[in-house]
Amino acid sequence: MKILLNDNYKNLKKNYLFSEIGARVRAYSEAHPDANIVRLGIGDVTLPLTKSVTVAMAKAVAEMADKATFRGYSPEYGYDFLIRAIANHYKRYGVTLACDEIFVSDGAKSDVGNITELFGDNPVLIPDPVYPVYLDSNIMAGRRVSFLRAGEENGFLPTPEGLSGEGYIIYICSPNNPTGAVYDRAGLSEWVNFATASGSLIIFDNAYEAYINGDYPHSIYEIEGARGCAIEICSFSKTAGFTGTRCSWTVVPRELSSGGVSLCEMWGRRQATKFNGVPYVVQRGAEAALSDEGFRECRELVGYYMENAALISGVMRDKGIYFTGGTSSPYIWMKCPDGCPSWTFFDKLLSEAEVVGTPGAGFGACGEGYFRLTSFGSREATEEAVRRLYKFL
Ligand code: MLT
Secondary structure, three states: OOOOOOHHHHHOOOOOHHHHHHHHHHHHHHHOOOOOOEEOOOOOOOOOOOHHHHHHHHHHHHHHOOOOOOOOOOOOOOOHHHHHHHHHHHHOOOOOOOHHHEEEEOOHHHHHHHHHHHOOOOOEEEEEOOOOHHHHHHHHOOOOEEEEEOOHHHOOOOOOOOOOOOOOEEEEEOOOOOOOOOOOHHHHHHHHHHHHHHOOEEEEEOOOHHHOOOOOOOOHHHOOOHHHOEEEEEEOHHHHOOOOOOOEEEEOOOOOEEOOEEHHHHHHHHHHHHOOOOOHHHHHHHHHHHOHHHHHHHHHHHHHHHHHHHHHHHHHHHHOOOEEEOOOOOEEEEEOHHHOOHHHHHHHHHHHHOEEOEEHHHHOHHHOOEEEEEOOOOHHHHHHHHHHHHHHO
8 A cells, every 4th residue: 555654653652452352352262261260351241221211212123113213313412311411410519501512422532542633732741650551542643641740759649830831731630540649629739720821721531530439629620710620521431330331421611712712612623523422321320320319329329439449458458558449440550579560460360370461561650569459349259259369479
């Protein structure tokens, strides 16, 4: 062929983090067909959808089977019923949003990647360690990326102190994936103030909001000034068990504009052109997850995973291993013993205990020497992993 390709892809690591883990686990399984592997790697939920959600979905399926109530394409930004449910959900946190600022989508991962299309060649600030999609999608777009170093010294919560310059795209994930660190109001206000003063935009990844335990903001819009500098992306995946069902939303406040151009209109234009909506059945399920009863059921899902987190955290405490997370986050972020590099630890844990986790280095250079375990497994799998971890560590 003679077509020109996007050379930026040459700057990516060969595999996406979770594909690399999948490949290594497959190779191990092929070499050890009798292996009994416990998977605490990718943060994929294991509890089924809740009653409210499945009842609503079943009703929606029946509507789709009836000529009188069948639906074709979804409205491009989501059905009004779901958008209203999302706006009402924000009222739980004292946040008021207009319905035309909310865009329903098929996943926070997709929106985090796709939102980069709205921007020109701005400098990008990405926490390190963090969810790898921020970095990979900006590498694909050929942007200049700098890292906000996070470590034990700053509680894995970088601040804007010492930053100069303007017009940054700044990523914040709170509660953070992978470290579980969560910004309080003062910490988030510092970022909002910096973004406002420097003409920057915050992309706030709120996928783990449901895991917050304590007096922390559940939305960046709880912070004064955030409507003028922040986009928020949230998901039903970890809250309502929708990793396989796919539904999320992105909030782009009307106040956001640059050079007289509205970001809300741009995102609407982008979605209308390239996205054809989330299935009706799924949106009905998502609506039900945000109802009072659905919300209560989701709290139970979260409670179950947090009990798993307590079991894993218990191993770390008993073994005297430094860790974060597990309180406002479904992830345990542990320090690899004896300074072991994180991929080496991954391979040892897989081959010696047949437990899969996620190497810290996969979340950025500052993640080297750490390791992430997810609490999204079943109770049985988590208990088995705990037994093996006690022996292994
Ligand atoms: C993770 O394990 O970090 C997440 O499950 C990945 C994702 O949400 O895409």
